[in-house]
Amino acid sequence: MNLDINDLDLTDVARWPAAARAVVILFLMGAVIFLGYWFHTKDQLAELAKVEEREVGLKVIFETKAKQAVNLEAYEKQLEEMRESFGAMLRQLPNKTEVADLLVDVSQTGLASGLEFRLFQPRSEIPREFYAELPISIQVIGNYHEFGDFVSGVAALPRIVTVHNVSINRSGKGANGLLTMNMTAKTYRYMDEEEAANKNGDTKGKKKKGGKK
16 A cells, blocks of 8 residues: 555545555654653763773783782792892892901902902992992903913902903013903992991082082
């Protein structure tokens, strides 16, 4: 059956054909659903998406925390081992009264290796965060075997000594094949809290003076 819209009486919808009334009802229902979505459901869906995104992030945080909680005992054990290791390293740093003995140990190691010292000159301390660096300029005469014994002996000392800027040259004509080794040995001294505080205070003071200029 063909419907002609012009034949429909808007004031008497009850007399419309069933097909026409069904179309109007479906249109009204669609309009209500669209308006409800546009003015109400759309914002709720956007809020839901945000909440779901937060939920994913919270799940990741929860899983991370859960893993940390499970491994807490292992982490605490590892931290304790790190503290013990750090303490052992600190004990390898001499204090003020032990530095002189350490310098003697370094020089005695060189002599015991058969080297002849031409230079053994401790330089000024270089303060660091909680320790001071003590560089020593060294020049010795000997051969490769003696140099190796010396470096190995320094590395075996109970205190930390590192070797830097090593250069080896021939000692010159008629030197019976001897070589000259120049190097910088660095040892490290532990600074107590008072020294470290004074060092930090001096550093801040220098920065302020520099800023005023």
